[in-house]
Structures are given as C-alpha cells and as structure tokens.
Amino acid sequence: MKKTHIALAVSLGIFSLPSSALVGGDARSAGMGGTGVASANYLTAPFYNPALMAQSNDSNDFGLLLPSVSAGVKGTENLQDKIDDFQGANKALENLNLNNPDPEVTKRVVENWKTSLKALDNSGLDAGVGVGFAVAVPNSLIAVNVFSKTDVDSMLRLNIDGKQLDQPLPDADKDESRAVVAAMMVTDVGVSLARNIDVPYINQTISFGFSPKIQKISAYQLNERLASFDNGNFELPTQTTDTTAFNLDLGVSYQPVPEVTAAFSATNLIAQELESPKSNGQTTVVQIEPRLAAGVAYDNGWFLGAVDVDLTEQNSFKTEADGKQYARLGAELNAWGWAQVRAGYAISMTDGYEDLASIGLGFSPFGTLGFDLAAQVADQNEIGVAAEFSLTF
Template identity: 35%
Template sequence: MSYRLSYLSIALLCASGSALAQQTDARAIAMGGTGVAGASYHQASFYNPALLTHFNDSDDFTLVLPAISASVADNDELIDGIDNLQDALDRLDINPTAANSALAKQALTALDNNSANMKVTLAMAAAIPNNTLPVAIFARGHLDANVLTTIDASDIDRLNNNNTDLLSSGSVIAVGVVEAGITIAHAFTLDSVKLSVGASPKFQQIETFFYNSSVADFDEDDFDADQYRNKKTQTNIDLGVTAAWENGVVLGVSAKNLLSKKVPTIQVKGIEYTYDMKPQYTVAANYHNSWFSANIDAELNSHTGFGLQDEVQWLAAGVEFNALNWAQLRLGYRNDLKNYQQNQLTAGLGLSPFDTLHIDLAAVYADKNDAGAALSLAFTF
C-alpha cells in the first residue's frame, strides 16, 4: 500500500530538467559561504563577476568540473516519520488490533505540520584570465525541494475503526533553476587602487514542481511526471564591482539576478505556490597574504527562496590558512540576521599540488538534522 519516501527520490524528481544548482564552490562554502570579495577568479561567475580580474601572472586557463554540494534540513525528522507511519499502516492492514491502531495514531500525530528541505548543487566553469578582456563561461543551477505534511483530524477516527484510507496529505514542492552564461570583466587603476567591474549575462530555465498525495500513498514513480511541473525561461544578469589595494585588502559588491521573475507551481486542490526570484545584493571584504585569507560577506536584503519559509538574511565570515600553496585549512560561520535559519559552522580542506590540480572539500553543520557537504575539482594551467 505504501511507498517509501527518501531524500534520493526527492532529488530525482527534478533530474530530467533541473537537477543543477546554485553556488557550489567548496572553498567558499568551507569559509561560511563567503566569496563576493575573496573567491578565486575561476569562481567569479558564481560570486562576483569583477573577481575575474583577480589572477596571477602565471594563470592562463582554469577548468572547474565538477563542483557539487548537497544539504539536508530535517529538524522534525519528517522523512523518518513518514516511513514510520507507512510501516504502522501496513501493520494495521495486516493485523487490525487496538495496539496497532494506537501505534498508527501516534505516528500520524507526530507528523503534524512537519517540514523538511533539501538542496542539491552542481556547476562547471572555464575561465581565461588576461589583462585585456578576461572571460569565463559557466553553467550552474539550483534544486530546492521541500516536503510538507498536513494532518486531517478526522483521520484519528478512521484509525480507531482500523481504516487506513487517510485524508492527511504530504506534499513535495520544489524549484529547479538551470542557468548558463558568460562572464566578462575589466580592471583599471585609480591612484593606488585596482578597480574592477564585471557582468554575467545568462540564460535561465526555472521549473517548479508540486506533488500532493495521501501520506499513506506517496509514489515516487510519479515524481518525474510532467503534469506536476511548470516551466519558464528568461534572460538575466549579475553585476559586480571590486576595489583592491596592494596591502591585500579587497572590497566587493555583487548584484545577482537583477531581473525579477515569478513562476507559480501547478494548482493542486486549489492550492499553488510561487517561486519569486528577486535581486540579491551583497557587500563583502577580504584580506589576504601568502598564507592567510579572511572574508566577511553581508547580504543587504532578505530573501524567502521558494516562499515556503520565512525570510533569511545571512552574515557570514571565514578564514583560510594556506601551506605553501599545497594544502589549505578553512573555517567559517554563518548567522541568519532574521533568526529563522539555525546558525551554521563550516569547515573544509584543500589540496593543490603544483598549483595545477585543486581538490576542495567542505562540510556545513547546524545540528544532527541540518547539515551539508561540498566537493569541487579544478584544473589550472
């Protein structure tokens, strides 16, 4: 009767069209998600286009392939709760006793108004730095999947009568944003300050997904069905500015997704959700030398993502210790100024033998039910 709901099946729901993701650089993620003033030039397309001018004389070409990350926030232990309910309903169908009915009711009430969120990320980039017109191409995306439960009070009476045909529902609401574009930048000197400006025009495909079913009958085979999807396409642009001094101080400002877009889900039982893409503005500062780097990024405006959660606005900080350009240790911290999301600790390691192969790992931790990880590979020539 029941179908197991897993994080893997949720991730697969957008695999045919939108299983790419947003910011994915493990180096920046390990430093609290900072990068608007301190990301590497080959990650400029993901953080601040103006950073494409921040390269060394020995840099000729860099390929990032792949950069991937994933995070899960399930503070209500919703996924396990749905599995527990489905197991209890199966037992009640097979053996309709008072004890099994009580276990099913307990499992059902434990799901009341629970939610979980999962994000999966993937990206690639190729950058060609030069003093005339540095350029990069990139592709990236964002999958943000939410699972919600709504409990119908009349289901308690149904379970008292050993009736497992429940009205309580579970929903999967997701958005996938796939984008590809080109980054260009230009630098000029004003007194002792290197000023850089950059832009990333891009093409975007935004796809929303809304699936709703009885909590007893979630069918992951339905997650790929086109009838639950709504898709829109548009062009957009990111802009960025940096100011760099010879003492290692860099200030940066980025403006992402300057063209707003609203994409609703399909309607299910008269209900729909809307993904509201709005511009995101961030200011940042970086200090670096041959063995140390420190970043702080502050979002200037709040955002709600898919509109299923309260507004968040991140203030993030991170540091990197560099051992002779061969190995790096990174630490970071993220604080939600709106106090909706839990504060996050981040950490990561980097290996960069001969400054040619770059392997970066990152971990994000808020609590045992809210964590993430990232991996990036880059090849520099």
C-alpha cells in the same frame, strides 16, 4: 508543460542524501562558511561577484572548473520512521472491527493514530543539489569567464488535517493530511566580463564586472494523501512547468591596499516566478529573488580571512515563511600554494535555519591541478558536502 529529467534530480536530492541546502556555491567557499563576495578566485567569481575576475594574478592565463558539485539536506529528525509509524497506525485504524469492537483495543488504536499524526505536525525536509562549470581567461584588458551552473532546490512538507483529531473515533478514509513534494531546477548559462577602472588622482583602481546569462527554470509538485505516500520508494511524475528567461549579475570590488578587498554583488537582478503543474488541484509557486551581498577579505598569501553579509533574504518557494539569509565568516591557511586548510561559520539571520559550521581541505600540487573538499553541519539533521576539480595555468 513538458517532460524533463527533474524527477531524477528531485528523487536524488530528497531521498539519497545523508540528512540545509549548502551555504556556498563551490567547495572552496563552502569550507569557508559560504564566503565569496570578496574572496572568490577568478575561476569561481561568476558564482559570487564577477568583478573579482579582474583581480587575478599576472601569472594566471587560463582556468577550468570541471566540475564543482555540492549537496545538502535539512530535515526533521527521524522523519521516515515517523511517517512509517503513522501509516501503520492508519492501517490499524482502517482494520478496526467496528461491528464488535473491543473497547480497550479501540482506545489503544485511536490513541496511537492520533499520537503518530500529531508527531508529524510541522515536519518536513529541504534538499539542494548543485553542479557548476567554468572556463576563465583572465587578462588585463577584459577578463572573461564562460560558466554554467545547475541548482535543484526541493522540499517535502507534511500538512496535517486536524479535523479527525477532534473525533472520538476518527475515520481514516476521511483524513486529508497531505504530503507535498515541490522542486525548482535552475540552469544558468552565461558569460562574466570584468575590468579594472583607474580612479583619478589617487592612483588606484576599482574592479567592475557583470554577467549576462540565460536561465532555464523548471517547477514540479506532487501532492498526495499522507496515508498512501511512499517516501522510500515511489515514482515521480515527469510533468513540469518550464520557462527560459534572461537575467543579470553585477559586482564591484576595491582594494585600498593589496591585501584587503572590499566588495558588493547583486545577482539575479530580474526577479522570476513560475507556477508548478497542478497535483490534486494544487500548485506551488517557485521564485528567483535578487540577492544583494557585501563582503570584505584580507589575504597576505598564506592567510585569508573573509566576512560576507547577505543583505536580502532568499526563498525558492513562495509559500515558505522563512528563507535563507546569513552573516558568514571564513578563513584559509595556504601552505606554499600546495595545500589549504579552511574553516568557517555562517550565522543565520532568519528563524527557519540554524547556524552552520564548516571545514574544508584543498590540494593544489604545482599550483595547477586543484582538488577541494568541504563539509558543513548545523546539527545531526542538517548536513552539506561539496567537492570540485580545477585546472589553472
């Protein structure tokens, strides 16, 4: 184990964002419901499907993404207020005068303590932060994209101890309700290569791409009594478990006609697991699971429509019952290559996440400098935002 800067990332991810990790790895995709398997451009293709790099226009010679930034949070409504209410009720229970108790006061304090503790059952928070960079050189021989991406997935879970709830007079010092903060940070550094392969007899091509990459994975956990957990202002220990591994992404795409693309991608083909350091004798196992996805897109120059379907479920934490898996819909209106309006919808295929709606805007004066913004919302407690800058020639 060694020290890293993951503590800062976790504290930003959980406690500084507005209140679902974002669906989609860049702002353009996020505005279109997270679609990208068949609709990403050659600059962001490594995040979704490396084969799409081979489908760039002949006018594209160089691209630079610097950077793409995204963040999202999914949490229990009024979670901080509920934690504060319980901690206040817990202090009142600790200060109860047991030598000469007032029966009415005792009853009121005990009922308030039990009610505030029960209100925290099944409560928690999920947060994600992502930063991506890419340098692309498309060409007809072999398209090349050197990329880097860092993602932080973090969660806060409140594990309620029900033993004291059954006691007529609970002992606050014996309550073992816990607050567990766990986080995984993954940094990918790799190169994507793509090429068009001619299909004999039908005068068409299929695009193939692959991305060998190095992954650095860091895992962290904090396990603390809920009664003393300071969710508004606390210092995280910097001890993490770290490992470095090799991984691989693959992709294929096919255009039966110039306007239509059908695609399939397989990312993180080599599954990874890592156990966090112990905190009060407990650990959390984080994981990277292979992701399979299929998509189709229609693009006539001014209108782009895309559909993606996740074929596998993704879960960063092995202890969590529900992961993320979506069917995604997205659309983009392109005004002469200078401005774009985007919208999308992601339909959750698991019980732990809600459907998401998205909107996005893009500005690309002269078709060279690009600036994109996106926002996603499921309800008032599930929000994501993204922004990116790009330069293409």
